[in-house]
Amino acid sequence: MLTSDEVKQDFPIFETLGDGYAYLDNAATTQKPRSVLDAIHNFYTSQNSNVYRGIYRLSEDATDSYHKARRNIAEFIGSGNPDSLIFTRNATESLNLVASSLGKGLRPGDEVLISIMEHHSNIVPWQLWLPAGVKLKYADIDSEGHLDMESFQENLTGRTKIVSLVHESNLLGTINNAMEIGRIAHDNGAVFILDGAQSVPHMPVDVERLGCDFLAFSGHKMLGPMGIGCLYGRMDILEKMPPFLGGGEMIREVYRDHSVWNDVPQKFEAGTPNVAGAIGLSAAVDYLRSYGMENVRSHEKRLMKKTFDLEQEAGIPELISYGPRELENRGGIYSFNIGKIAPMDLESQILEESSLKIGSAVHPHDVASSLDGDKIAVRSGHHCAMPLTHRLGVVATSRASYYIYNSESDVENLFQAIANVAVKYHER
Amino acid sequence: MSDEEINMEILLDHYRSPRNYGKIEKPSVELVEYNPVCGDAVQFTLKIENGILTDVKFIGRGCSVSQGAASMLTERVKGKSTEEVMNIGPQEILSNIGLNLGPSREKCALLSLNALQKSVRKYRDGEK
Numbered sequence A: 001m002l003t004s005d006e007v008k009q010d011f012p013i014f015e016t017l018g019d020g021y022a023y024l025d026n027a028a029t030t031q032k033p034r035s036v037l038d039a040i041h042n043f044y045t046s047q048n049s050n051v052y053r054g055i056y057r058l059s060e061d062a063t064d065s066y067h068k069a070r071r072n073i074a075e076f077i078g079s080g081n082p083d084s085l086i087f088t089r090n091a092t093e094s095l096n097l098v099a100s101s102l103g104k105g106l107r108p109g110d111e112v113l114i115s116i117m118e119h120h121s122n123i124v125p126w127q128l129w130l131p132a133g134v135k136l137k138y139a140d141i142d143s144e145g146h147l148d149m150e151s152f153q154e155n156l157t158g159r160t161k162i163v164s165l166v167h168e169s170n171l172l173g174t175i176n177n178a179m180e181i182g183r184i185a186h187d188n189g190a191v192f193i194l195d196g197a198q199s200v201p202h203m204p205v206d207v208e209r210l211g212c213d214f215l216a217f218s219g220h221k222m223l224g225p226m227g228i229g230c231l232y233g234r235m236d237i238l239e240k241m242p243p244f245l246g247g248g249e250m251i252r253e254v255y256r257d258h259s260v261w262n263d264v265p266q267k268f269e270a271g272t273p274n275v276a277g278a279i280g281l282s283a284a285v286d287y288l289r290s291y292g293m294e295n296v297r298s299h300e301k302r303l304m305k306k307t308f309d310l311e312q313e314a315g316i317p318e319l320i321s322y323g324p325r326e327l328e329n330r331g332g333i334y335s336f337n338i339g340k341i342a343p344m345d346l347e348s349q350i351l352e353e354s355s356l357k358i359g360s361a362v363h364p365h366d367v368a369s370s371l372d373g374d375k376i377a378v379r380s381g382h383h384c385a386m387p388l389t390h391r392l393g394v395v396a397t398s399r400a401s402y403y404i405y406n407s408e409s410d411v412e413n414l415f416q417a418i419a420n421v422a423v424k425y426h427e428r
Numbered sequence B: 001m002s003d004e005e006i007n008m009e010i011l012l013d014h015y016r017s018p019r020n021y022g023k024i025e026k027p028s029v030e031l032v033e034y035n036p037v038c039g040d041a042v043q044f045t046l047k048i049e050n051g052i053l054t055d056v057k058f059i060g061r062g063c064s065v066s067q068g069a070a071s072m073l074t075e076r077v078k079g080k081s082t083e084e085v086m087n088i089g090p091q092e093i094l095s096n097i098g099l100n101l102g103p104s105r106e107k108c109a110l111l112s113l114n115a116l117q118k119s120v121r122k123y124r125d126g127e128k
């Protein structure tokens, strides 16, 4: 069992923020433990030099640390081969890398199948191939926010070359059955990509067991620093893929009219890498491992159970929440609204009678501002998932998302504060 | 009550019972402004006579800041010259609201000023 109060002591920012501050925006980014900050500091104070190039000791030490970080993080996600792990800036860049490189092999009429619950970073990189005649298809969700398997099957065709899916939705908290979908994708001859930005930080993820061909994630969402992310890829596919960015490190030889690519993973890491970031992320992985990902997951399950219980008890009028209710398929993400405000665009008329009357609904911006006044940090907006937000029929949602340093009392404060908002704005 | 609390109450009052809410029949100009990120929207209808804003109404939808600010703005500009309307700066709006909004919500607060000044520009372009 994991005790959040003890965990909190490892995070200097909570000393700064003071007691009673509930940081509930972990789906956006997470706080950093002292060990991660120290690892970064140590690199810059004792090893700082550029990797690969130097024949001097300092550079060799830095290179060695960089390799160790790669191995450690690869092991953390269940890959025995460190070369299968490419360092990027974040999950977004990882998804762009794979979309850009694999996309070059797509022909007009080929299809990419994603879902309506994707983050923009798993939508837009594929849209960039629409002018080349590639088709982008969306599997729908059911009324509870699970992936609709019927819709998935319907959209899977003989032309589906790539299936790219979010492992855990950053809005609904839905945990998708990656193993099953991977199997279906592979039976169909498609490459299977998993966006693990919200799963790798919060649950055991094993690429071999899941059978995914690619896995993208961000360091900053798992206690690591900003500016470092990863793309795991199956070696045989990576070796055949064309590079993403061109420049130093990614080449073996350069001539006036052509170059010879370096081996994987360097082939995909052009320019000076974020060595301190990789070392910091490796320290974050060690920190998470010290608790065990099973324990991280069960802690968040407890917080979600508390959330559902309090939601029932509080009986806040017009409180609507989204996503699956069974804890097995649900991560620690709680998106909600007070009343429903439908999306609109310039084409839709603002109606004089009904417009201002969003009824007793409270706009998510007002919810987040009001909660901020109660020392609770939540996010409001479309959470970089505009198609999903509109699919839910709303203009935006407010979202609380948990991590290891959050406690049941944070959840209690959250519901107290939501009740306050409802009263404050309902007087309208 | 602190100043901040009083100002919040004033804004919420405008939000709950907006002034100059509605549409002017046969306006000199009308315009919709919209923030796709949060879905806040306002529509202004203006009556302009001899360079004076003789009447202004708005309808809209969105958070307390965007809608409250729109209501406050209509009170402020009615009877002013279009010249004066065009000279209102964002800082004036923000200090009139008197809340520490932070950069993202300042956009909500300024939506209506943008809409109003765009309306005047549209009117002037139409006159040429």
Ligand SMILES: Cc1ncc(COP(=O)(O)O)c(C=O)c1O
Binding pocket: A027, A028, A090, A091, A092, A093, A119, A121, A122, A166, A168, A169, A170, A195, A197, A198, A218, A384
């Ligand atoms: C599901 C999901 N995918 C991708 C991303 C992109 O992460 P980043 O902004 O770190 O690239 C996020 C971040 O919000 C996410 O939640």
